[in-house]
Amino acid sequence: MNSYDLIVIGSGPAGRRAAVQAAKLGKSVLVIEKGRRVGGVSVHTGTIPSKTLRETALNLTGWRERGFYGRSYRVKQNISAADLQRRMLITLDHEVDVLEHQFARNRVSEMHGTATFIDANTLEVTRNDGEVLRVRGTSVLLAVGTRPYRPAHIPFDGEAIIDSDEILEIKEVPRSLAVIGAGVIGIEYATIFSTLDTQVTVIESRETMLEFIDKEIVEDFTYQLRDRNMKLIFGQAIENVSRDESGKCRIVLKNGRIVVTEMVLFAAGRVGATDTLSLSAAGLEADNRGRIKVDPETFQSDVANIYAAGDVVGFPSLASTSMEQGRIAARHAVGAPANEPPQYFPYGIYAVPEISTCGLTEEEVIQRGIPYECGVAHFRETSRGHIMGLESGLLKMVFSLKTRRLLGVHIVGEGATELVHIGQAVLNLKGTVEYFVENTFNYPTLAEAYKIAGLDAWNRMGELQKVQKA
Numbered sequence: 001m002n003s004y005d006l007i008v009i010g011s012g013p014a015g016r017r018a019a020v021q022a023a024k025l026g027k028s029v030l031v032i033e034k035g036r037r038v039g040g041v042s043v044h045t046g047t048i049p050s051k052t053l054r055e056t057a058l059n060l061t062g063w064r065e066r067g068f069y070g071r072s073y074r075v076k077q078n079i080s081a082a083d084l085q086r087r088m089l090i091t092l093d094h095e096v097d098v099l100e101h102q103f104a105r106n107r108v109s110e111m112h113g114t115a116t117f118i119d120a121n122t123l124e125v126t127r128n129d130g131e132v133l134r135v136r137g138t139s140v141l142l143a144v145g146t147r148p149y150r151p152a153h154i155p156f157d158g159e160a161i162i163d164s165d166e167i168l169e170i171k172e173v174p175r176s177l178a179v180i181g182a183g184v185i186g187i188e189y190a191t192i193f194s195t196l197d198t199q200v201t202v203i204e205s206r207e208t209m210l211e212f213i214d215k216e217i218v219e220d221f222t223y224q225l226r227d228r229n230m231k232l233i234f235g236q237a238i239e240n241v242s243r244d245e246s247g248k249c250r251i252v253l254k255n256g257r258i259v260v261t262e263m264v265l266f267a268a269g270r271v272g273a274t275d276t277l278s279l280s281a282a283g284l285e286a287d288n289r290g291r292i293k294v295d296p297e298t299f300q301s302d303v304a305n306i307y308a309a310g311d312v313v314g315f316p317s318l319a320s321t322s323m324e325q326g327r328i329a330a331r332h333a334v335g336a337p338a339n340e341p342p343q344y345f346p347y348g349i350y351a352v353p354e355i356s357t358c359g360l361t362e363e364e365v366i367q368r369g370i371p372y373e374c375g376v377a378h379f380r381e382t383s384r385g386h387i388m389g390l391e392s393g394l395l396k397m398v399f400s401l402k403t404r405r406l407l408g409v410h411i412v413g414e415g416a417t418e419l420v421h422i423g424q425a426v427l428n429l430k431g432t433v434e435y436f437v438e439n440t441f442n443y444p445t446l447a448e449a450y451k452i453a454g455l456d457a458w459n460r461m462g463e464l465q466k467v468q469k470a
């Protein structure tokens with residue numbers, strides 16, 4: 001039986017960073033991946049395919065140019081599902097190639113098969129060709145991720161009633177689509193398909209969506225979606241979903257309303273992929289959503305030599321945070337502890353338009369009783385916004401009145417997921433409103449919105465200070 005310092009189960013963002021980190025520290029590492037190719041959900045069914053689909057849809061529809069040329073402007077008429085998938089496959093191949101090369105040059109061993117525990121140090125791997133073998137690890141990292149939640153009462157058929165894995169393989173772009181669940185996945189796909197002129201209806205059982213995002217940003221976002229005719233139904237549970245004789249999907253809501261569409265995307269959460277691991281053999285157990293409890297600083301589970309990182313440990317379930325969790329877990333596992341990560345990380349929602357946020361929302365600041373001031377800039381106030389023909393886009397910053405420090409940055413609009421990093425740096429370096437007022441920003445850029453929002457807040461905060469000093 002082969003032995004390794006660290007065995008990593010899963011080759012998604014958490015697994016891959018962990019494996020390379022341990023290898024860089026001179027440890028022997030094995031990655032076990034049940035998929036045919038490495039990369040995990042992130043590369044094959046989640047982050048990268050959905051973001052590539054988004055980029056393709058925006059390019060082929062000419063979405064970004066419509067501010068100038070009107071809503072009927074198209075780069076390509078009749079965009080097909082094949083058009084959308086072509087670019088995705090090329091991107092995925094490239095991602096896998098980069099990853100394989102990383103593993104090879106860092107001497108990380110790979111095994112393709114499904115891992116199950118025999119005991120806390122021993123794993124049985126059923127390889128994809130049927131062969132079964134055992135391996136031993138001093139430490140084991142569970143980076144098995146999640147899969148779509150598929151409740152029994154939804155009649156998934158892989159064709160018209162689908163989950164977020166299956167949406168990547170559709171044969172035609174639907175004329176109408178109902179998206180059940182206004183979480184990040186649901187909202188990203190709903191808005192992407194809306195750019196393709198699909199009539200989209202979003203059904204969400206809660207009264208609002210994206211509750212962790214600053215309310216003013218969600219309001220602006222919601223207005224934009226409604227303005228382009230997307231139907232948003234909040235506070236409505238689903239009675240049943242079916243297909244009629246003509247193949248159309250019928251969604252009956254608890255209040256009796258019926259929504260009829262060509263396709264239904266069920267995107268109401270995900271569950272940890274822990275059911276095939278035989279966790280009990282290692283002395284571990286998962287919660288009712290398949291997730292594993294860990295120490296938030298070391299990612300060590302209740303069993304000393306077993307660690308878990310990435311989506312399988314729950315919030316925030318991002319590729320970005322999973323990578324960092326994997327790296328930290330690997331360092332602890334091989335006895336080279338890492339520093340704690342900075343307090344604030346960015347969250348990017350690749351809807352159309354993008355949303356990105358870092359730090360405290362205005363609602364959180366109020367809840368904590370912190371005296372504060374906000375600064376706001378509209379992208380249409382920036383020269384870059386004019387050049388790009390932007391009609392929308394909003395950047396908001398929240399500052400402490402007492403310390404003048406930036407507490408949170410919230411953006412909706414073009415480039416939000418890139419722009420947020422300026423705010424993130426100031427936030428984690430404990431910068432104040434003066435940073436934005438005193439520094440010069442490239443012109444014309446969207447980043448100038450920081451200057452405008454900073455001045456907006458400072459004008460009010462400055463007056464307050466003078467009064468206090470007097």
Ligand SMILES: Cc1cc2nc3c(=O)[nH]c(=O)nc-3n(C[C@H](O)[C@H](O)[C@H](O)COP(=O)(O)OP(=O)(O)OC[C@H]3O[C@@H](n4cnc5c(N)ncnc54)[C@H](O)[C@@H]3O)c2cc1C
Binds near residue numbers: 009011
């Ligand atoms: C549609 C969608 C869009 C997303 N968009 C973004 C985004 O824009 N930005 C962002 O930061 N995050 C995004 N995410 C989230 C991101 O994909 C996840 O946070 C990330 O993939 C989690 O990484 P992970 O390492 O935990 O595991 P995963 O990427 O889930 O990979 C786990 C791997 O483990 C393997 N595995 C499972 N069980 C076993 C076993 N028993 N034996 C062997 N192998 C096993 C699986 O085959 C899989 O390859 C998105 C997710 C989805 C679904």
Ligand SMILES: NC(=O)c1ccc[n+]([C@@H]2O[C@H](COP(=O)([O-])OP(=O)(O)OC[C@H]3O[C@@H](n4cnc5c(N)ncnc54)[C@H](O)[C@@H]3O)[C@@H](O)[C@H]2O)c1
Binds near residue numbers: 183
């Ligand atoms: N851009 C990104 O970073 C990105 C993109 C996609 C996914 N993700 C990650 O993937 C994870 C999973 O995303 P998700 O959107 O599937 O899950 P989620 O749990 O975040 O959202 C599910 C939504 O569906 C609603 N819902 C649940 N049951 C329902 C029902 N029966 N009818 C109507 N609505 C219902 C919930 O109230 C919730 O709003 C997220 O935690 C997220 O971090 C990140």
